[in-house]
Amino acid sequence: MVPGRNVLAVAVSAAPATTTPxxxxxxxxxxxxxxxxxxxxxxxxxxxxxxxxxxxxxxxxxxxxxxxxxxxxxxxxxxxxxxxxxxxxxxxxxxxxxxxxxxxxxxxxxxxxxxxxxxxxxxxxxxxxxxxxxxxxxxxxxxxxxxxxxxxxxxxxxxxxxxxxxxxxxxxxxxxxxxxxxxxxxxxxxxxxxxxxxxxxxxxxxxxxxxxxxxxATIRSELGALKRPQVVLTLLVATVGFGGMFAMYSYIAPIVTEEAGQPAGFVPVVLLAFGVGGVLGTALGGRLADRALFRSLVGATLAVGLLLAVMLVAAGDVVPLTATVFLIAAAASTMVVLLQLRLMEVAGDAQMLGAALNHSALNAANALGAWLGGLVIAAGLGYRAPSAVGVGLAVLGLGFLLASALLRRRELAAG
Missing domain, CATH: 1.20.1250.20 (MFS general substrate transporter like domains)
Structure with missing residues (x-):
């Protein structure tokens, strides 16, 4: 479920302004x-x-x-x-x-x-x-x-x-x-x-x-950002919600060859589509962040989940497969930029730590998604199954964003 409009409106700013001029x-x-x-x-x-x-x-x-x-x-x-x-x-x-x-x-x-x-x-x-x-x-x-x-x-x-x-x-x-x-x-x-x-x-x-x-700055004050619930929730979105993309992408080669029936030589074409989508999404993410950071993050996470669901059907034909991979890359790359800026926002004065932690979380997402995708393949569910895992992980990511929005509304009501 996507947070309501009133909940999202209070979640945009979750950290005090930095004291460094x-x-x-x-x-x-x-x-x-x-x-x-x-x-x-x-x-x-x-x-x-x-x-x-x-x-x-x-x-x-x-x-x-x-x-x-x-x-x-x-x-x-x-x-x-x-x-x-x-x-x-x-x-x-x-x-x-x-x-x-x-x-x-x-x-x-x-x-x-x-x-x-x-x-x-x-x-x-x-x-x-x-x-x-x-x-x-x-x-x-x-x-x-x-x-x-x-x-x-x-x-x-x-x-x-x-x-x-x-x-x-x-x-x-x-x-x-x-x-x-x-x-x-x-x-x-x-x-x-x-x-x-x-x-x-x-x-x-x-x-x-x-x-x-x-x-x-001190080591204690920097690492103290990890005690902030909003930082933890955003890191969970990055690790779990973004892990859904890696669950699918880790097995893109056999998806192309086994599900779409294409020769191995076509895999680089699909990878190129993914790369171009990533460039587009990265550029788009900055513009969306400047307009509405938290709402855009919710939208990007939702888009990743929906597109992974489309992938369950699109994987059987090379044209929709390539187009869907392009769109997944665009949505996921948008999400990366938004997560980076969200962590900088909620980390308070420890902005560098927040921005750096995004990359730790994304690498953890890579490991998590590939592992879970491998489990369903090993269970005999086929190469489309990791996309279904990705949908589930994206939904969990949306759940953490909802929790973040509700927490912010509670913080504002209390003070």
């Missing part, structure tokens, strides 16, 4: 260049996060491991994101934001260089974990910098522009790096990411204005 808004050209530099870092991160999947057989052969064992490299990176985001964000909230963004991207470069140099399985797993550590914190600080460069009415679009680098990576960066890895060896893909990361560090140094941190 905002820096002056710079000229538009400066803001555009700075946000572009930060988005380039998102492009590098998106490329390394997903290129491992495309090169998994090549990597497995190169380190003398089975493909299932090589799959642990993906899990190691995700674990790095989950662990690194809250820890680094809490420890670094006091630091000036431009040097912090540069330091995080430098750590990311080191992690990918170690991946390219890793001599064997164990060292490569460790290197992927290290590469994942700065992921969430980078998007956290980059989101705050971007938001500080524009008027309040454009904050959503500024943050979504940073996230756009991640979306574009799925369309351009991942295919290009995969092709490079297949022709020049899998290590070359990680070296390409190293190069993009190094350029990002230089770009941030050159065009991003100095932005202060929160001098009054």
């Amino acid at each position: 905002a820096p002056p808004v710079p000229a538009t050209r400066t803001a555009v260049l700075a946000i572009g530099a930060l988005a380039l870092g998102g492009f590098a991160i998106g490329t390394t996060e997903f290129v491992t999947m495309g090169l998994l057989p090549d990597i497995a052969e190169g380190i003398d491991a089975s493909i299932p064992s090589a799959g642990h490299l993906i899990s190691a990176y995700a674990l790095g994101v989950v662990v690194g985001a809250p820890v680094i964000a809490a420890l670094s909230a006091r630091l000036p934001r431009r040097p912090l963004a540069m330091a995080l991207m430098t750590a990311f470069v080191v992690g990918n260089a170690l991946s390219a140099l890793a001599p064997g399985y164990g060292t490569l797993v460790l290197a992927r974990f290290v590469a994942g550590l700065p992921h969430g914190a980078y998007f956290g600080v980059a989101s705050l910098i971007a938001a500080s460069l524009v008027p309040d009415r454009l904050r959503g679009r500024a943050v979504s522009s940073v996230m756009l680098g991640l979306a574009v990576a799925n369309v351009a960066g991942v295919p290009a790096a995969t092709w490079l890895g297949q022709h020049l060896g899998w290590r070359s893909a990680y070296w390409a990411v190293v190069a993009i990361g190094a350029v990002t560090v230089l770009a941030v140094l050159t065009v991003v204005p100095a932005t202060p941190g929160r001098s009054e």
Whole structure:
């Protein structure tokens, strides 16, 4: 059930205004260049996060491991994101934001260089974990910098522009790096990411204005945001509600080949549709956030659930399948941006932690959705069944949003 109009109206603002004075808004050209530099870092991160999947057989052969064992490299990176985001964000909230963004991207470069140099399985797993550590914190600080460069009415679009680098990576960066890895060896893909990361560090140094941190921040005050019910509820939406998309998308290849009856060579076409939908949704999410953040989040979550239900029927024919995948990607990517801004809103002064935690939750959603989707497939229910699981998870996500709205109404009534 979707919350009523009166409940939604009181849920839009769930956190007190930050006490840190905002820096002056710079000229538009400066803001555009700075946000572009930060988005380039998102492009590098998106490329390394997903290129491992495309090169998994090549990597497995190169380190003398089975493909299932090589799959642990993906899990190691995700674990790095989950662990690194809250820890680094809490420890670094006091630091000036431009040097912090540069330091995080430098750590990311080191992690990918170690991946390219890793001599064997164990060292490569460790290197992927290290590469994942700065992921969430980078998007956290980059989101705050971007938001500080524009008027309040454009904050959503500024943050979504940073996230756009991640979306574009799925369309351009991942295919290009995969092709490079297949022709020049899998290590070359990680070296390409190293190069993009190094350029990002230089770009941030050159065009991003100095932005202060929160001098009054402490580890306790930052992590105290996790005690806020609104933060917890939003994280549950990100983990459970967004997990529904991953329940389906984790098994998109067999859906295309087994349900739609297409050859394996058509899978990249569907993946391209997903990537283009992601770019559209990311851009749309910022605009919707600037208009009505909470209502838009409810709408995006509802759209994901409805489209996953459509997928149960559309999976049998290639044209509606491709169109539905495109729309699911658009709705889900819109949801990612809205979740990012919602967490920044409800985290109070701990905005960087809130923005970083979004990426921890999304990686947890990836693991949850893939696991539950695998369970129903293993039970013999077929490759459409994960979409049904996704519908259920989206409904749960809507339930957490309803709880968030009701809690906010209670808070306003009490005080």
